Amino acid sequence: MAALLSVFHRDLRLALRQGGDTALVLGFFVLAVVLFPFGVGPEPEILGRIAAGILWVAALLAALLSLDRLYQAEYEDGGLDLIVLSPIPLELAVLAKCAAHWAATGLPLALLSPLLALVVDLDPVAFPTLVLSLLAGTPALSLIGSVAAALTLGARRQGVLLSLLVLPLYVPPLVFGAAAVEASVMGAGARADLYILGALSLAAMAVSPWASAAALRLALE
Amino acid sequence: MINRLANPARFMRLSARALPWCCWSAAAVLAVGLYFALVVAPADYQQGEAVRIMFVHVPAAWMALSVYLLIAVASGIALVWRHPLAEIGARAAAPIGAAFTFVCLATGSLWGRPMWGTWWVWDARLTSVLVLFFLYLGYIALVNGFDDPTRGGKAGSILALVGVVNLPIIKFSVDWWNTLHQPASVLRLGGPTIALSMLVPLLVMAAGFALLFACLLMVRMRTELNDRKALALRLNSAPAPRAARSASEAAGSPRPALR
Numbered sequence: 001m002a003a004l005l006s007v008f009h010r011d012l013r014l015a016l017r018q019g020g021d022t023a024l025v026l027g028f029f030v031l032a033v034v035l036f037p038f039g040v041g042p043e044p045e046i047l048g049r050i051a052a053g054i055l056w057v058a059a060l061l062a063a064l065l066s067l068d069r070l071y072q073a074e075y076e077d078g079g080l081d082l083i084v085l086s087p088i089p090l091e092l093a094v095l096a097k098c099a100a101h102w103a104a105t106g107l108p109l110a111l112l113s114p115l116l117a118l119v120v121d122l123d124p125v126a127f128p129t130l131v132l133s134l135l136a137g138t139p140a141l142s143l144i145g146s147v148a149a150a151l152t153l154g155a156r157r158q159g160v161l162l163s164l165l166v167l168p169l170y171v172p173p174l175v176f177g178a179a180a181v182e183a184s185v186m187g188a189g190a191r192a193d194l195y196i197l198g199a200l201s202l203a204a205m206a207v208s209p210w211a212s213a214a215a216l217r218l219a220l221e
Numbered sequence: 222m223i224n225r226l227a228n229p230a231r232f233m234r235l236s237a238r239a240l241p242w243c244c245w246s247a248a249a250v251l252a253v254g255l256y257f258a259l260v261v262a263p264a265d266y267q268q269g270e271a272v273r274i275m276f277v278h279v280p281a282a283w284m285a286l287s288v289y290l291l292i293a294v295a296s297g298i299a300l301v302w303r304h305p306l307a308e309i310g311a312r313a314a315a316p317i318g319a320a321f322t323f324v325c326l327a328t329g330s331l332w333g334r335p336m337w338g339t340w341w342v343w344d345a346r347l348t349s350v351l352v353l354f355f356l357y358l359g360y361i362a363l364v365n366g367f368d369d370p371t372r373g374g375k376a377g378s379i380l381a382l383v384g385v386v387n388l389p390i391i392k393f394s395v396d397w398w399n400t401l402h403q404p405a406s407v408l409r410l411g412g413p414t415i416a417l418s419m420l421v422p423l424l425v426m427a428a429g430f431a432l433l434f435a436c437l438l439m440v441r442m443r444t445e446l447n448d449r450k451a452l453a454l455r456l457n458s459a460p461a462p463r464a465a466r467s468a469s470e471a472a473g474s475p476r477p478a479l480r
């Protein structure tokens with residue numbers, strides 16, 4: 001247990017000290033959201049209608065950006081060998097790393113989202129649902145992304161390959177996350193969509209450590 | 222039986238004998254199926270003659286799903302039992318499955334334009350089949366994305382198993398969501414609801430598509446095995462590098478024969 005916490009703390013400290021990772025993700029989130037009014041036109045009716053989708057797509061792309069630093073640096077300098085050889089089960093180490101990744105990227109995204117929702121004219125009644133949907137959905141994004149990041153370690157053109165692999169698997173959280181915010185704007189209950197989002201995160205938590213651990217062992221063969 | 226096929230040389234012998242038979246029967250079944258579909262089957266009372274696209278669209282869809290399931294099963298066998306041909310089979314099947322998915326999406330789009338009035342709609346069935354197409358492309362990109370082909374094959378096996386969760390979503394999407402795509406008419410509890418005069422051509426076309434897939438798969442696997450044999454022969458016949466030759470001559474040790 002102490003070993004797991006130390007993996008978590010190490011990753012979190014690295015992410016916060018380098019600072020670049022969280023700042024990069026948040027910066028990309030802001031820029032991506034801000035691009036849409038330029039493309040779609042500034043009318044509040046139109047923007048407000050698609051605001052849920054804009055925010056979720058931008059959050060998804062921002063989470064995608066930070067995925068390759070989940071394992072790549074340690075793969076290159078040998079830290080991954082130490083983690084794989086250590087007595088803690090690799091699946092739990094993967095969970096700890098994903099938790100640290102989420103704390104450094106998904107959590108700030110969720111907390112920043114109401115500010116950006118003002119920029120795209122999302123109905124303020126949906127702000128709590130927006131934050132909740134991102135809090136419930138971004139763990140799934142980190143976990144699914146961890147599988148793809150582990151699979152593409154050492155591949156040629158790793159960044160593009162990672163995006164190609166992960167975007168089809170990101171479609172379910174995107175669909176239900178945007179649907180939750182939309183439902184809240186319409187006044188219908190968002191609870192069903194939020195429950196499904198939570199279920200997706202829990203399912204990812206069950207499946208992803210095994211797939212990621214298998215992929216990591218494969219990468220180090 | 223799977224273990225008997227594990228020997229690549231035996232697979233080459235068996236597939237050499239099976240391939241002509243398989244190709245001719247695929248051609249025959251497809252010819253019969255096309256005749257049934259285009260001439261014998263009745264026109265739909267609502268859709269008219271345009272319903273005949275169904276006899277290509279539905280078997281292509283069935284093949285797209287079955288091939289992905291085959292890839293997932295082969296990947297499982299490759300990972301668990303390290304079966305040498307399972308990985309080759311999965312890699313060979315992936316582009317064929319992607320082609321079937323593309324045919325399914327394209328014929329569906331051509332069918333939807335006169336029937337639904339739109340080339341595309343984002344309902345659950347079409348979206349999940351499009352996700353399947355991207356999963357195929359991602360699998361192909363991953364297995365070809367490494368300099369070491371065995372690493373790529375194993376990584377692809379893991380990806381195929383992770384993506385198999387999409388298959389039940391595709392199958393049940395028309396039940397779980399309110400979709401424009403019609404609900405299941407053949408593979409459903411309570412038996413098929415489609416008329417027999419249309420079901421028979423459909424099944425004949427499906428059998429023809431399956432035989433076509435078997436032919437293409439065998440050809441691709443044989444090609445891959447021949448490629449590997451050619452590469453191994455080329456590597457074995459390459460001369461030893463100069464420095465090693467002169468060093469071993471200086472040491473007086475016999476140079477190992479590489480031919």
